[in-house]
Amino acid sequence: MSNEDIVIVGAGFAGYHAARRLAKRLRGTARITVLNPTDYFLYLPLLPEVAGGVLEPRQITVPLADTLSGVRIVLGQATGVDPAQRRVVYRDPEGRDGELRYDRLLLTVGSVNKLLPVPGVADNAHGFRGLPEALYLRDHLIRQVEMAAASDDPAERQARCTVVVVGAGYTGTEVTAQGQLLTVQVAARHPRLADVRPRWLLVDQGERILAHLDRRLSDAATRTLRGRGAEIRTGTSVSEATAEGVHLDDGTFVASRTLVWCVGVRPDPLVDTIGLRTDQGRLVVDAGLRVPDRPDVYACGDAAAVPDRARHGEFCAMTAQHAQRQGVLAADNIIADLRHRRRRAYRHAGLGFAVDLGGRAAAANPLGVALTGLPALAVTRGYHLAALPANRVRTTAAWLFAAAGRRPDTQLGLVPSAAVPLDTADPEVAHTGT
Incomplete structure (x- = not known):
């Protein structure tokens, strides 16, 4: 050879x-x-937990030089x-x-x-594909709640505390679950928002969220999110996005300063x-x-x-x-x-799927067995720890800290809006490599 x-x-x-x-x-x-x-491998499944304040970027990034011995890395x-x-x-x-x-x-x-030809989306929405977008969203959510607390206009306060997430697959559902818990925590520290509860809308054209999961798990996730106050609009799509809010195709206008685009890739x-x-x-x-x-x-x-x-x-x-x-x-x-040997064909035996819904909630179907609640959470986090090439101790410690106390909820202002355009189809924008 x-x-x-x-x-x-x-x-x-x-x-x-x-x-x-x-x-x-x-x-x-x-x-x-x-x-x-970049000089790291990004463990994308845990990205919603970065946006939700549970994990920090270094806990889901694996340095290439440290873990690919003998491999030349070219940035x-x-x-x-x-x-x-x-x-x-x-x-x-x-x-x-x-x-x-x-x-x-x-x-x-x-x-x-994946962009759809919806007026205003490219200018007023943000996607969710990498660390910059997760960090931007976390800061943006905290900032909007804090700006709501500073406002004397009730309509503005509610609009800034309203978030619309489009796409109810794994990413959109987990972003909604983690982000809702974060905004409720931030709002609770502002007495001026005592009469304002953060409003989250999860919008999808399909008939149910997490459509690729067993219906029992989809229904369990729906109950969890709605039990926390999130609204789920299935069979619905966005017809237009503006700086002041989102028009849905059922004729509804939702006043909001936050539109998260998770419709797919x-x-x-x-x-x-x-x-x-x-x-x-x-x-x-x-x-x-x-x-x-x-x-x-x-x-x-x-x-x-x-x-x-x-x-x-x-x-x-x-x-x-x-x-x-x-x-x-x-x-x-x-x-x-x-080595002049025979190649093998790709065959995939699914191990099931797992969705972390924040707090103690999760849904999973390991080997086809439907689980919810703490058993599902144990399976979900166990799977992620097994799949993470590094940083397992740090990640476990962060989960324990979040379970025992508050999520870090201070905005750092590291990523400006201009640095995370939705239209990543532009060839000048870095490829994700996922």
């Missing part, structure tokens, strides 16, 4: 676990390079891939252009926010510029995660159309579970290529 150059573009769930596997299995017999905009954003010349073009954090040559390429560039637009075949914006690969007619190019995660062998004719869902397992298999198949 020759000492080849293997380049991985993106260090999200797929790219990070692929790099880790390659570094362990090849042990210096190949040169492995990871290109990523930069891929701006192009030339399969014919076997090179990746990128721009580093200081705006300088560079390129990486490869013998084997693994594309795991992930996804970006789409593959990183870089994929469309490569010149290889795509399907619904995802790079077409075979069951072994290799691009047809390109034996030197692999792809997996959100940016790849990986055949779902359990559902003929469909692709695997864009989830962290799929991305992580595909990353490991992609690494194994690259090694199989190098």
Whole structure:
């Protein structure tokens, strides 16, 4: 086996676990390079807890240099891939252009926010895909409550304490759950808001929240959120967003200064510029995660159309579970290529899903067993601790602290609004690599 150059573009769930596997299995017999905009792997499932004040950024970020021994880390954003010349073009954090040559390429560039053609959304909403957005939202929620307490206008006070979340999948539901608890805590310290309760609206076009979960778990999550005072509007969508509030398609206008966009994601637009075949914006690969007619190019995660062998004719869902397992298999198949062995096809056996609803509430279906309450919370947090590559003790300590006391609720002002535009489809905006 020759000492080849293997380049991985993106260090999200797929790219990070692929790099880790390659570094362990090849042990210096190949040169492995990871290109990523940041020097860390972000554990996205716990991002709502950062926005809700339970966890801090360092508890869900894993340094690449510390955990990918023997792997070269290049900071930069891929701006192009030339399969014919076997090179990746990128721009580093200081705006300088560079390129990486490869013998084997693994594309795991992930996804970006999915925008819908709704007037005003791009200008008045914020997405939820990375640490800057989570930190901005946490500060913004606290700031709005504090500005409400300073206002003498009852209508303004209520509008600033009203939050609209669009999209009731995992992210939108957990953001609502964690954010609602945070704003209630902040409002409680302001006597002037004694007659104002933070109002949260979770809006979705579907018939129920968490549609991919068992209905029993969806119903349990609905009861939990409504029991805390959150409003759930299913079968509803946004028709227009303004600086003063949100128009819903049922004719309702909700006065609000906070619109959180969690309607889903789409593959990183870089994929469309490569010149290889795509399907619904995802790079077409075979069951072994290799691009047809390109034996030197692999792809997996959100940016790849990986055949779902359990559902003929469909692709695997864009989830962290799929991305992580595909990353490991992609690494194994690259090694199989190098050693002239047979590649394996991707098969996914679902372990179930878990949703942390804040406090002592959660919903989970490990191995198909529906759980709610404390048992579900134990499973949910146990799963996250097992999946976290590092920082387990810090994360556990933060959970215990939050359970025993108050969430940190001071705004730091580290991320301005202009730094977290919703339209991350702009090629100048850093790729997420998830």
